[in-house]
Amino acid sequence: xxxxxxxxxxxxxxxxxxxxxxxxxxxxxxxxxxxxxxxxxxxxxxxxxxxxxxxxxxxxxxxxxxxxxx
Amino acid sequence: xxxxxxxxxxxxxxxxxxxxxxxxxxxxxxxxxxxxxxxxxxxxxxxxxxxxxxxxxxxxxxxxxxxxxxxxxxxxxxxxxxxxxxxxxxxxxxxxxxxxxxxxxxxxxxxxxxxxxxxxxxxxxxxxxxxxxxxxxxxxxxxxxxxxxxxxxxxxxxxxxxxxxxxxxxxx
Numbered sequence: 001x002x003x004x005x006x007x008x009x010x011x012x013x014x015x016x017x018x019x020x021x022x023x024x025x026x027x028x029x030x031x032x033x034x035x036x037x038x039x040x041x042x043x044x045x046x047x048x049x050x051x052x053x054x055x056x057x058x059x060x061x062x063x064x065x066x067x068x069x070x
Numbered sequence: 071x072x073x074x075x076x077x078x079x080x081x082x083x084x085x086x087x088x089x090x091x092x093x094x095x096x097x098x099x100x101x102x103x104x105x106x107x108x109x110x111x112x113x114x115x116x117x118x119x120x121x122x123x124x125x126x127x128x129x130x131x132x133x134x135x136x137x138x139x140x141x142x143x144x145x146x147x148x149x150x151x152x153x154x155x156x157x158x159x160x161x162x163x164x165x166x167x168x169x170x171x172x173x174x175x176x177x178x179x180x181x182x183x184x185x186x187x188x189x190x191x192x193x194x195x196x197x198x199x200x201x202x203x204x205x206x207x208x209x210x211x212x213x214x215x216x217x218x219x220x221x222x223x224x225x226x227x228x229x230x231x232x233x234x235x236x237x238x239x240x241x242x
Contacts, residue, residue, distance in 0.1 A: 013099055014097060014099045014100070015097050015099075016097060016098055016099070017095075017097060017098060017208070017233075017236060018098070018235065019098070019234075019235035020098055020099065020235075022235075045103055045104050045105045045240070046103060046105075047097070047099040047100050047102075047103050047107075050099040050100075050102045050103065050238075051099055054099075
């Protein structure tokens, strides 16, 4: 389930006639949520997937790794 | 965006466009979506459904892509100058087709050229009999000329100017 913020961002990107890169850069979203939504997206042939890929480009997410001291 | 996933051996390219005099072009995201979007413009002869599209019977599909534009710099003392790519337009497509006053597609193109502000989605489809790779873009028609020279078959020449940033690849 996407947050309202991500839902709005995806809808904005899916309906825009401007450059996806330009629009995606200006949309504030959580990188972690974008990564999770992208991983959960089963059908890649949708505008939602295209929008999430554009968002992930400018909101990269790397899971933090717990380092244990010896 | 979905990129072409394979090289099509022995394919044929065809050009398609939305029908209706005042079409609603696909959004930029949907230009990269085959199912229920680009597929509706491409006809069954090229792997689509063709529900809202028609084929443009052109002599050849012209080159498409990005034009060149650079800013040149020269620095005193340096052997080589520098060329920096700058903002440039998508390549305009000048197309020649046999003029048929009954061809619905050509009549739409003629209407677009007389209007000048109608955005329409065009698709270049490469089809090998099973798979299709499609390049979809939104564009406006500018030039439209009919050459009815008596010594040859009547032909028409028109130019489609793709809108900036409004393109996408899809495949099936």
